[in-house]
Amino acid sequence: MATRTDPLTLEVVELIGDVVARYHQEYDEAASVHSLTGAQARVLGLLSIEAMPMRRLAGHLKCEPSNVTGIVDRLEARGLAERRPDPADRRIKLAAATDAGRRTSRELRATMxxxxxxxxxxxxxxxxxxxxxxxxxxxxxxx
Structure with missing residues (x-):
C-alpha cells in the first residue's frame, strides 16, 4: 500500500497538481477571450449540458449557493444564461444556458x-x- 511519503506517490501528486494548474490556466485564458472569469465559464459549461438548480451548481463548484447566484446574475445580464421554473417543482428555479450561452461555451471549449x-x-x-x-x-x- 502506498504511503503519503513514498517517492512514487509524491511524484504522482505533483504531476496531478501540474495538470490541474495548467488546465485552470488555460481555462482562465480561454474564458478571458470571451470576457468571462474562469468561474463564469465553468458555470456556463455546466449549464450548457443541462439546466440545474443553484444548489447543484454550487455542489459541482464546491462553493456556497450564494456565490453561484452572483455568477448566474452576471451571465444572465449578458444574455448567456436564464432562470426558469423547474417543470417538476415550480417553486425551484433552474439556471440554464441560452442559445448564446451554449454557443459561447462551445467556442470556449474549442480553443482549449x-x-x-x-x-x-x-x-x-x-x-x-x-x-x-x-x-x-x-x-x-x-x-
Missing part, C-alpha cells in the same frame, strides 16, 4: 487544447484506464 491534445496521444484503451482510475480516486466507481 491543453487537455485535449495530450489525451489525443493516448489510445482509447489508455484513456479508458485513465478515466476509470480518476473515477476510482474520486470515489465515483458507480458512474
Amino acid at each position: 487544447d491543453f487537455a485535449r491534445e495530450p489525451l489525443g496521444e493516448l489510445s482509447a484503451g489508455e484513456r479508458t484506464v485513465l478515466r476509470d482510475l480518476l473515477k476510482r480516486m474520486l470515489g465515483r466507481t458507480e458512474e
Whole structure:
C-alpha cells in the first residue's frame, strides 16, 4: 500500500497538481477571450449540458449557493444564461444556458487544447484506464 511519503506517490501528486494548474490556466485564458472569469465559464459549461438548480451548481463548484447566484446574475445580464421554473417543482428555479450561452461555451471549449491534445496521444484503451482510475480516486466507481 502506498504511503503519503513514498517517492512514487509524491511524484504522482505533483504531476496531478501540474495538470490541474495548467488546465485552470488555460481555462482562465480561454474564458478571458470571451470576457468571462474562469468561474463564469465553468458555470456556463455546466449549464450548457443541462439546466440545474443553484444548489447543484454550487455542489459541482464546491462553493456556497450564494456565490453561484452572483455568477448566474452576471451571465444572465449578458444574455448567456436564464432562470426558469423547474417543470417538476415550480417553486425551484433552474439556471440554464441560452442559445448564446451554449454557443459561447462551445467556442470556449474549442480553443482549449491543453487537455485535449495530450489525451489525443493516448489510445482509447489508455484513456479508458485513465478515466476509470480518476473515477476510482474520486470515489465515483458507480458512474
